[in-house]
């Protein structure tokens with residue numbers, strides 16, 4: 335099932351994607367479960383929003399060996415966690431705004447776990463019961479500032495630096511899906527989730543032992559190799575097989 339969030343009559347609503355239509359839902363499916371309202375709306379007629387409003391955006395760094403190597407770093411011994419500011423959230427179809435402080439902004443296409451049930455100190459074999467679904471993020475990064483600052487809060491958190499969507503897929507095989515990204519139609523990244531250093535159960539368990547995860551929280555699971563710099567005017571696509579394609583343009 336694909337769950338999207340969108341504007342309808344000046345209100346943020348959720349809907350189930352049903353071919354070219356959205357079946358509008360009552361309330362928030364993460365809290366209220368799946369309850370259909372009576373209306374349907376054409377997908378092409380709405381502006382999608384980030385499909386969830388997370389309490390926090392947890393990210394995992396250097397989780398693909400080839401990506402760690404391309405930025406000159408070693409693979410960590412355990413999942414390396416950092417946070418992106420919630421104010422960086424951006425919608426499918428939105429604009430990534432390049433900040434004047436940076437001269438090198440890169441894309442990072444990543445699989446995202448959407449938490450469905452409160453998770454504290456859970457083991458890997460309990461993780462599946464705490465996941466609502468999966469979506470796609472672009473962990474946009476001001477690479478020059480990431481190295482200049484030595485920690486990543488600023489370089490990862492400029493406004494618009496977290497495109498998320500286009501929707502949440504609740505039936506998704508995270509073990510071997512293809513991830514790819516393109517800039518103006520030209521391939522940038524291409525890898526598989528099977529190339530992750532730490533897999534989804536290991537990541538979610540690890541995070542839950544360090545901070546409580548709540549429904550709606552998201553975990554970006556790391557970028558494969560092939561990070562590429564984006565410039566004004568670019569069209570950026572992040573695709574994950576079985577979920578869809580997250581599109582942004584660069585201002």
Ligand code: MG
Pocket residue numbers: 393394395442444473554556557
């Ligand atoms: Mg990343």
